[in-house]
Amino acid sequence: MTSLNVAIVQAAPVxxxxxxxxxxAVRLAREAVEGGAQLVAFGETFLGGYPLWLDEAPGAALWDHPGTRALHRLLMENAVxxxxxxxxxxxxLADxxxxxxxxxxxxxxRNSLYNNQLTFRPGEPVLDHRKLVPTHGERLVWMRGDGSTLNVHQAEWGRVGALICWEHWMPLARAAMHNLGExxxxAAxxxxxxxxxxxxxxxxxxxRCFVLAAGLVQVKDDLLDGLERCGGDAAAQELIEAIPGEVLNQGGSLIAAPDAGLLAQAGEGEQMLTATLELSAIAEALASLxxxxxxxxxxxxxxxxxxxxRLGVNWRDGDSED
Known part of the structure; x- marks a missing residue:
């Protein structure tokens, strides 16, 4: 296969x-596939939405904040x-x-939340990648991943992998992924x-790979709508309503070539960003780097x-050898 049709679904989560x-997600992914996409990418935590209150709501990081506690409970109750x-x-759909x-x-x-970029593969189990280091305030929500989910999927056209957000500023994580030959x-x-x-x-x-940088579109009313769908909570609603401004995530998704050139770039708002990747460009780019x-x-x-x-607790059978 010398070319690959790809799509980024730049959309608002629920x-x-x-x-x-x-x-x-299923509806939008099906739309992308019916349009010819062989690889479909969504942004970070599309399922559940990015926890915007951590960065945007005054006081969200205060100890035992009732709104933050309520939102954490809802994330726990609804997480995959x-x-x-x-x-x-x-x-x-992938199959x-x-x-x-x-x-x-x-x-x-168990009782912790992870930021996971799931890769659904035809005829194979889902591939996990759990964010290695939650960034700044994200540590109030997510556990750190480990090296067991640094991986790629081998497709017929090549290998595809993923990193999440500020993992792209972790030089050793990048080096590990480059070694896997994406x-x-x-880039979620x-x-x-x-x-x-x-x-x-x-x-x-x-x-020397193609990059699908996938972003979300999210406004404050989306958070309030999602809260209502989950049964509501007065403290959580008060925290969300304290967020200044309305548009919080603006999209900006892009598709980059192995020479860093832009193949496609989205604006603000929901849209389907598509491109056809000429995979031969990878080998040509490798000539110099x-x-x-x-x-x-x-x-x-x-x-x-x-x-x-890294499980932390490892149970051994009493009859097993030391």
Whole structure:
């Protein structure tokens, strides 16, 4: 396969109400697939919405803030879990169409939440990538991921992987992903600001891959609507209403080539951003730069990646050997 049709779904999530968000995601992903997309990308935590109150609501980080506590409870109650049957329509769409679908979600593992970029693959189990370091105020919501979800999917046309938001400023995470040989990389963002666009295009140049920088569109009323769908909460509503301004995530999604050139860029508002990627451009770009090969110095620099799952508590059978 020498070319690949891709689509970024730049759309508003349904905050908090994950089941309703899945319904919207399936509809939009199907629209993209019916338009010919073989790879479909959604932004960071599309399922559940980005927790905008952490950055925008005055006092949200105060200890035991009742609104923050209520919103955390709702995220816990609605988050996706392992083998979540609500996600089956996305898997079925991938199976039926042969398309790969990358989408962000709040995931609950035991009693902690993770920021997970899920990759639905035709005929294979979903691939997780849990954000390694939640950024700044995000640490009030999400647990840190581990090296077990630094991975790529091998498709017939090449390899596709994902990083989330400020992971694109983690040099060693980038080096690890470049070593995995991505043809296409999904850069998931809440919104693609200027600096995020720079990071996405830099990743394309450095990794000699195509980058789909996927952002969300979100306004304050979306948060209030999602809260109402979840049954409402007075403290949570008061916190959200204290957020100044209305438009909080503005999209800005883009598709970059292996030379960092722009193939497509979205404006503000909901839209489907599409492009046809000429995969031969990767090998041509590698002639001058291969940061994992002829432009590396393994005699000087060495990176070790621990891909073990870090559970914290490991149970052993009493009859097992030490």
């Amino acid at each position: 905050p908090l109400a994950v089941s309703d968000g899945i319904d919207k 879990v392992a083998d979540d049957e609500r996600l089956l329509p996305l898997q079925e 039926a169409s042969g398309a790969v679908i990358s989408i962000g979600a709040h995931e609950r593992v 043809s296409v990389h999904v 963002w809440p919104t693609v600001r200027e600096s995020y666009a720079v990071a996405s295009r830099h990743y394309a140049m450095e990794g 291969d940061t994992d090969g002829h432009y590396s110095r393994p005699d000087v620099f060495e990176l070790t990646v621990d891909t073990r799952s």
